[in-house]
Amino acid sequence: MLQREFDLYLDRARHFYKRLADELFFETVPMEAEFRHCADPVPYAKRLEGEYRPIREGERWGGPWDSGWFRLTAEVPAAWAGKPVALAVNLNGEALLFRDGVPYFGFSGGSVFGENYRKEIFQLPYEVAAGQKLEFWVEAAANSLFGMEMNGEPSLHTLYPYGDYKGVANKLRIGLFNRELWHLRLDFEVLLDLVSVLPPRGRRTDEIVMAMNDAANRFAENPANAGIAREALKKVLSRPAVSSAMTACATGHAHIDTGWLWPVRESIRKCARTFASQLLLLEQYPDYVFGASAPQHYAFVKEHYPELYEKIKAAVKSGRWELQGGMWVEADCNLISGESMVRQFLHGKNFFMDEFGEDVKNLWIPDVFGYSAAMPQIIRQAGCDYFLTQKISWSWSNKFPYHTFNWRGIDGSEVLTHFPPEDTYNASVVPRELVPAETKFNENTILDEFMSLYGIGDGGGGPKEEYLERAKRLANLEGCPKVKFGRADRFFERIAACRDKLPTWSGELYLELHRGTLTVQARTKRNNRKLEELLATVEFAHSLLPLSEYPAEALDRIWKTLLINQFHDIIPGSSIRKVYETTEREHAEALEAAARLAGDAVRKLGRAASGAVTLVNSLSVPQDDPVVLPAEWDGSAVLDASGSALPAQIEDGRVVAAVTVPADALTVLARGAGRAPACEPLEGRVLENGLIRYEFDADGRLTRAFDKEAGREVLPPGAAGNEFSLYVERANNHEAWDIEIFYEQQKCGTAKSIEPARGWRGPVRSGLEFRLGIGNSRLVQRVTLAEGSKRLDFATEAEWHEERKMLRVAFPVAVFTEEANFDIQYGTVRRPTHRNTSWDAARFEVCGQKFADLSEEFYGAALLNDCKYGYKVFGTTLDLCLLRAPKFPDWDADQGHHEFIYSFLPHTGSLNNSGVRSEAAKLNRPALAVPGVAAETVSPLSLEAATVALTVVKKAEKEDCLVIRLVEQAGRNSQAVLTVPAGKRLVGTNLLEWTNDDVLTPEAGTVALTFRPYEIKTFKVV
Incomplete structure (x- = not known):
């Protein structure tokens, strides 16, 4: 074939493929449509409580962040009976089709992931009869997958600083669907994409181009000839992949940001649209596997869409729906504290175990902005063996050298890590992504497979039917890696057999990008830090009371408020104002509730005393920072519990006292008869x-x-x-x-x-x-x-x-x-x-x-x-x-x-021979003052150690005992002596409190402990 012929035929194939998009229906008719406007989301059960009005194609139905309910009806023409019928619905936003009151299929008006991406065709998975009257209920949202239409670099003089959006009824149609032509278009799509990555002129490329030319000839501009045209492509689509081709373990995926360019309320509906669509695909494609992370998202669905949740549970039980990721949400991994990271796992994995009976073994956070070197130990102690991300591929300056490797943390712990080499978690199952991934996969002499995460997230519904059809065509196709549906957990188990041959990366996984997220939205970051520190004090104070009085449910709610707002677009500061309006309110309510709980504990531990204040120190070092006493102290002198006067001064109308609160203890201050001296x-x-x-x-x-x-x-x-x-x-x-x-x-x-x-x-x-x-x-x-x-x-x-x-x-x-x-x-x-x-x-x-x-x-x-x-x-x-x-x-x-x-x-001295860590701890967790109460007590648990901290004292999640956590902080082999309550022993456990490991029996009330550098130890006190 001459070059000019090749160019001509290839150009013809491209144009032919584009034209087919207009021929997907033999015919369509508009549906009758009624619409109810809703300023805020209205559940299905209440959809009939408002007023409806007729609406036609082309009419506007809403503005930014509006919602609406649509009732669509149609009568089936006689000629359509028993033939493929489909809806064409585009409301210029996101929408959810219900069936029998349960979410069934999600529509998307468009996506930044592709200019031609739409999810507007719903092929009815059942036959219709002549004259049958059909009714469809659709809930719509006037926002795109990425929220409002906003300029990413807005002028300071912009008229729409918060973005704009128009809900418009672009399509409200039903029609006789040409499914064979739909398949023909997919055949062309795969072959054209394959040609784009094959050598520009080779036998395989020429063969494909000629086959597409032959198919166009057979089509003869007649949509009824789609099946005949497909026959011309069978040979080039049936050539198998070469024997050395790698396998892409293809896991259906839909990354849903818990809050980002939309408020969290929209994430709830994004989950419903996505999960419903995936359940339908699982019914239609027996080999298909879908996976989703974030227990918080499942909790959303359980609360708001219980029937849908039961379907998900059945799909999980079948093995075709994979639970992924041990964290409550896909949390930021730089900004949250060590204990917050632990609780992400504790609450996340407990939810999956309690609700589904599954122990998820991977940490799944593909979109987080860098990964702390402390994580491998926390991941492993939380019962996870594997870690998946791809965000490091965004690094601007340096290319990360590995795709599959052992990641070693500051304590020496290692976790098997995989970066999908397509460098995306929104893959499309196309050769132009898969072939480069195979080419650049750095461990290709050790492993013969890599993971592909395909599907449009953030409301795109995950993989749509076309993606699965492309995967079927690419299962074994010459010129491309082999695509095989599979679960991520099985993939990790297979590659784990080669972990000893894989390279090792020590230290943090630093993202050379997004450095501003360490600072922006400072109020959210401050409230997060304050709440993290206050929760430690609340748990400590209540651990001094009988376990029967421990406020487990209240603390669970507060912790989950903290955890959801640690999502990797909320706490980093990369979300819209609507998100932070909610976050700042939730943080304020959580801080108030936590302070109230702390006060309740102190009051139960002591007695009412109008002239006293109790100071609580939950640190394992003495707290000797100056204390600013409550305003009602009114200038009085300050006495300690023995009645001795303490240094004090009146500073801007408030009394500031010098007092030392012992480690893990409560101290009482009393108002003296005299007055504190005024500052000079x-x-x-x-x-x-x-x-x-x-x-x-x-x-x-x-x-x-x-x-x-x-x-x-x-x-x-x-x-x-x-x-x-x-x-x-x-x-x-x-x-x-x-x-x-x-x-x-x-x-x-x-x-x-x-x-x-x-x-x-x-x-x-x-x-x-x-x-x-x-x-x-x-x-x-x-x-x-x-x-x-x-x-x-x-x-x-x-x-x-x-x-x-x-x-x-x-x-x-x-x-x-x-x-x-x-x-x-x-x-x-x-x-x-x-x-x-x-x-x-x-x-x-x-x-x-x-x-x-x-x-x-x-x-x-x-x-x-x-x-x-x-x-x-x-x-x-x-x-x-x-x-x-x-x-x-x-x-x-x-x-x-x-x-x-x-x-x-x-x-x-050096850092490890200084007081820097204890001073930082004291700055961040000042003694909590509870006025009007006298409650002096010392925890029965106390620690003697130079570099080990007692960081947590709390009730166990599922047992009637205390749990404590100790951490070696200086990065060296260390010793500690822990005093244990009389009659109690220590039982080692993991961060989830699921295991019962070594039993340590005190001698003379104490237990001697040894620590590796930066080692975290958790014990049940039984």
Whole structure:
């Protein structure tokens, strides 16, 4: 065949394929349609309670986020009887067809995943009779798969900052469907796609092009000839794959973001549309397998669509519906605490076990923005052996070297990990995705298969029928990997046999993208941190009471509120305003409920005492931070439980006391007869005690820090700490998600004083208050230094009114080291302070939970925080990202009032020989004050250890006993001695509390424990 003939015939095939889209129906007729407008979703049972009106094709039915019910009716023409009939419904949004009151099939008006993607044809899976009257109920939503129509880079003068949308009845038809032509179009689709990845001129390519030309000739522009045309393609579609071809284990998938460009309420309906559609496909395709993660999504369906949920349970029991992922939601893995990560597994796996009787063995989080080095241990201790993601393929600078490997964490634990080489979790089952995946699969000499996750998520309904038909055609086709329907768990079990031959990656899986998610939506991040810390105190306080009084149901609700809002587009800050309106309300309600529960426990432990306050310390280190007493203290002196006066001062009308609450204990303070002394004015801008001296300039900059204990200057010559910098910040893409390195070139402001500083000093602490302006924003900083401490606290209130700006604060230190230490979940990770390689340079913004530390062997300095996560440590400077101001997808992101604390802490010794961890813990979990109660008690569980922390004391999930968790924090072999209640033993268990392992019997009331570096140990106390 000459080249010009090849080009001509191939072009003909492409045009022929496109034209077939208009011939899918022999004929159609409009359905009679009535419509009811709903501002908010209305359940099926209440669909008839409103007023309906007629609606025709082309009419608008709703605006942004509206809902509606459609009643569609038609009478079957005699010529259609017993033949394939289909609906063509497009309401320019998402829609759900019900059958007998149960969700049955989901429609999608379009998708960003493909300009021609529609899910608007529903082929009736049953025959119809002549004259039969058909009725269909459809619930519609005026939003796309990705919410509103929004500009991803909106102008500051946009008229629609929150997006716009029009619900329009584009199609309301029923027709006689040409199923044979539908198959012909699929044949062409697969062959055209295969030609695009085959060598441009070879026998196989030429053969396919000529076969398609022959099929077009046989079709002869007559839709009735579709079957004849297909005969011309049978030969080229039947050629088998080569013997060395890999196998793609194809698992039907529908990634549904719990909240993102739509509120969570829409995710509930997205689940119904998707799950209903997949159940129908399972009926139609006997070999098909579908999988879905996130127990929260199943819980949504159980609550809102119970009949659908029962169908899912039956499908799971059959083995054709796979439960995936051990976490409650697909949670962010940088920002949540170690214990939150544990509870994601605990609640997630318990739900699957309780509801379905299945132990899910994989962590399934394909779309999360990086993975902490602490995770392998938590994954394994949660009873999971496998981990799947693909998000690291988004890394901008460096290509990750493996697709299947053993991932090793900070403690040495390993988990078998797979990155699907198609680099997507919305695959389409087409050669142009599968062939490159086979080519670049790096472990292809060890394994002969990889996983393919195919189906459109976020409301696209997962795989649609066409996807399964393509998979059938690609099951064994020359020029392409073999496609085989399969479950993910079986895939992992097969490849596990080769794990000893696979490469190993040690340390974090850092995503070289989306670094802005460490900072944006600061209120949500702060509330998350506060709730994490408060829940630990609530559980501790109630563990001191009889187990019969433990508020398990209330705590379960609060924990699940926390967990759902840790979803990987909610807590990172990449969702729309509607999401955060709900999240901020839920966080406030949860914080109030948790505080109420803590107070209830303390009141049960003590007695009413109007002149007293009980302080609760749930940390395993003494809490000696100054305590600001309740307003009703009214200036009185402060007495401890023995009646001795404690150092106290009146500071801005409130009494601040110096008190030490023992580890894991409650302490009572009583109001004394006299008055606490008022603070004295502080002359100058110097905060000083016996350990350290700090000097400030008029703009709040720290100009000198002299460590008296070490006899050394903390800051480099001429440098200043607490240096605020405002930057113009506009990423190339993904505005809320990304920070680009070039922001460093766009500094546009520093903080300047707008009022003279004022200072005070007293026996408890001294302080300075600065009022600063920067850009269009204002800061008020109360900088305090407690007696006997080097920790300098910067309690900050910000009125933030910037657009596309970023605020950072920096502390250069006279400490030289090539690595900095960062706090992560239940451990620490070291990262370079230089940019020698592309891998080093890519980590210009990294996650630190409660601190980042620069330490030499005998000296260092740390920057602590109580609700921030984004750090830059470059050279000898500790730099913390405080606030951002993106305009997409939330136009109002972070505007308004913020409160946060960060602390500067010079220290002698290295990190592991300093008090940095305990100071960070104390900053984040101040003693909880419960006024009007006297309840002094010490937990019967106490710990003596240098580097081990008792992090959790709680009631077991399903047994009448306590559960405790201990963590080695310094990354070294360590010992600890635990005091156990009289008559009790320790039974080792996993993070899920499912196992009963070694039994440890106390000797003289104590148990000696040994720990590997960063090891987590969990015990039942029985």
